[in-house]
Amino acid sequence: MTAATDPITTEVVRNFVISCAEDMNASLWRSAHSAVIYEGKDSAVALLDEHGNMLGQSTGVPLFIGAIDACVHHVMDYYGDDIAEGDIFIMNDSYMQGTHLHDVTAVGPIFHGGELIGFGAARAHWSDIGAIDPGSTMESTNIYQEGLRLGPTRIVSGGTPIREWFDHLRLNTRLPDASIGDLGAQIAAVRTGERRLSQLLERIGTKTYRASCQDIFEQARRLDREAISAIKDGTWSRAGYLDNDGFSDDPVKVELKLTIEGDSLTVDLTGSSGPVSGSVNCGAKQTESLLRLAYKTMINPDRAITGGSFETMTVKIPDDCMFNAREPVACEWYFTGLGLLADLFISCMSEAIPERSTAAHYGDSMVAGFFSVDPKRGQWMAIEPTAGGWGGRADSDGENALINLVNGGFRNIPAEVYETKFPIRVEEFSLRADSGGAGRHRGGCGVVRSYRLLEDCHCALWFERSKTPAWGLNGGSDGTGPRIEIRQPDGTVEYLLKMRAREFKAGTVIETMTGGGGGNGDPRARPFLEVLADVRQGLVGAEAAWKDYGVRIGPDMQVDETASDPRR
Numbered sequence: 001m002t003a004a005t006d007p008i009t010t011e012v013v014r015n016f017v018i019s020c021a022e023d024m025n026a027s028l029w030r031s032a033h034s035a036v037i038y039e040g041k042d043s044a045v046a047l048l049d050e051h052g053n054m055l056g057q058s059t060g061v062p063l064f065i066g067a068i069d070a071c072v073h074h075v076m077d078y079y080g081d082d083i084a085e086g087d088i089f090i091m092n093d094s095y096m097q098g099t100h101l102h103d104v105t106a107v108g109p110i111f112h113g114g115e116l117i118g119f120g121a122a123r124a125h126w127s128d129i130g131a132i133d134p135g136s137t138m139e140s141t142n143i144y145q146e147g148l149r150l151g152p153t154r155i156v157s158g159g160t161p162i163r164e165w166f167d168h169l170r171l172n173t174r175l176p177d178a179s180i181g182d183l184g185a186q187i188a189a190v191r192t193g194e195r196r197l198s199q200l201l202e203r204i205g206t207k208t209y210r211a212s213c214q215d216i217f218e219q220a221r222r223l224d225r226e227a228i229s230a231i232k233d234g235t236w237s238r239a240g241y242l243d244n245d246g247f248s249d250d251p252v253k254v255e256l257k258l259t260i261e262g263d264s265l266t267v268d269l270t271g272s273s274g275p276v277s278g279s280v281n282c283g284a285k286q287t288e289s290l291l292r293l294a295y296k297t298m299i300n301p302d303r304a305i306t307g308g309s310f311e312t313m314t315v316k317i318p319d320d321c322m323f324n325a326r327e328p329v330a331c332e333w334y335f336t337g338l339g340l341l342a343d344l345f346i347s348c349m350s351e352a353i354p355e356r357s358t359a360a361h362y363g364d365s366m367v368a369g370f371f372s373v374d375p376k377r378g379q380w381m382a383i384e385p386t387a388g389g390w391g392g393r394a395d396s397d398g399e400n401a402l403i404n405l406v407n408g409g410f411r412n413i414p415a416e417v418y419e420t421k422f423p424i425r426v427e428e429f430s431l432r433a434d435s436g437g438a439g440r441h442r443g444g445c446g447v448v449r450s451y452r453l454l455e456d457c458h459c460a461l462w463f464e465r466s467k468t469p470a471w472g473l474n475g476g477s478d479g480t481g482p483r484i485e486i487r488q489p490d491g492t493v494e495y496l497l498k499m500r501a502r503e504f505k506a507g508t509v510i511e512t513m514t515g516g517g518g519g520n521g522d523p524r525a526r527p528f529l530e531v532l533a534d535v536r537q538g539l540v541g542a543e544a545a546w547k548d549y550g551v552r553i554g555p556d557m558q559v560d561e562t563a564s565d566p567r568r
Contacts (some may be wrong), residue, residue: 013212017056020196025058028189033181042125053307062408066289086159094331098286108190120193122186217308236348240468245278258348279330287323294345339363359391359518365466388443393518398444423455438548439476439519446514462502476519
């Protein structure tokens with residue numbers, strides 16, 4: 001503890017800034033115009049100190065959190081001392097902040113008594129950013145096809161909106177009212193953080209506040225060093241392949257080497273594919289953010305991320321790498337490789353700390369998008385991720401129907417909202433039986449989500465991980481990969497995983513199936529009663545119970561131990 005504070009005050013500050021961030025997120029969600037934000041929660045907010053170090057965060061898309069500080073640093077570097085109370089800046093450049101152009105980050109300084117004390121930031125996904133296709137494009141080959149691109153840009157000066165910038169934003173999106181409305185929600189979130197933090201500063205003063213922040217950072221540094229020091233030294237490596245880059249059919253290699261030495265952890269991505277023609281390239285800042293997220297799942301997961309976190313980890317990304325995107329490569333589907341990268345990291349860590357081993361999960365956002373740009377029917381866009389199965393752990397089964405690691409609090413749009421706002425009926429939303437890998441601890445099941453189009457409209461798809469589905473660990477089986485079936489009214493049936501926006505007639509049914517998680521441990525060691533429970537719940541079929549687990553389930557839905565595999 002520093003002289004200006006004490007343990008109790010530090011804990012009060014720690015919890016207060018997290019509470020501030022939660023209030024910021026609530027403001028964003030309640031004010032947003034687009035369902036992808038207020039229902040899907042495709043957003044993240046943060047409260048940072050005056051140097052851009054993370055202090056408070058809230059639920060949302062965890063992938064964003066580790067890169068929001070980069071946006072604040074870009075604003076500080078670009079504007080220097082020309083930052084005033086009441087200003088708001090936005091940016092979305094893929095090479096600066098690491099994500100696709102849809103993710104617009106708003107940053108505002110927080111002053112107290114005329115002194116800069118910190119920043120509030122809110123990132124949210126805009127449904128349309130003016131790309132070659134409405135919503136998201138699946139076949140972009142350079143950044144210029146992906147929409148309006150902004151470096152750090154002041155849009156509010158001293159509390160007064162800069163009209164020409166708001167006009168410029170309106171002119172570069174197909175959904176101007178929704179986009180400007182969502183921006184207003186982001187600004188409201190930043191203002192909420194400013195107001196709430198001021199309440200704390202009025203009570204304890206800036207000197208005690210800053211001292212408490214330094215204590216919070218130092219605690220995070222110490223806990224990380226202790227956690228890494230407790231792991232055996234060694235080097236582990238893993239590799240996998242994306243199905244393709246969305247442009248060519250060539251698989252894309254993702255490779256990771258992890259080294260632990262003392263209290264230091266190094267991640268080296270040498271061996272991963274170079275920049276690709278399609279849009280799965282990712283900016284370095286977002287790659288680092290993903291590795292922070294994967295690190296956090298295994299190291300001190302119960303502690304909040306702060307400006308003192310991750311100092312034990314070094315990330316090495318070659319200049320000529322898909323995870324170090326440089327102009328002009330495309331980045332629309334930047335997160336596709338990150339899901340696989342997260343699984344590779346966790347598998348390496350599972351070898352280093354086997355008592356926490358976790359098999360791979362289904363790994364991609366599995367995005368289905370629908371839209372209409374027909375002015376007679378009104379323009380609308382619906383885009384959402386789809387849940388899937390997570391990997392079995394050393395001590396428990398993987399979760400069923402959970403959003404992927406990259407997206408965290410991001411959600412699919414509820415069927416009731418979908419059917420109310422859009423001319424689409426969700427005909428099925430169920431668990432996908434037998435999709436989870438067999439194991440002593442079974443992989444979680446993916447889902448079936450089926451859409452019937454009630455009007456002519458466009459559909460776009462981006463599903464991944466069929467060539468490297470969720471792998472098992474310690475003798476567990478792999479999960480089943482994704483599958484999509486498109487049934488048109490004339491009887492035509494197609495099977496696709498990625499598809500650029502196409503128009504379909506009313507009555508078309510698009511049935512999406514996500515992958516399951518990998519199993520962990522020998523399936524023959526799974527107790528009879530747990531296999532029986534899986535069959536009764538519809539997670540595992542009776543045939544798979546025999547084939548994968550050696551357990552015979554009779555027509556009375558009871559275990560027939562005499563007919564089961566005697567090696568069990």
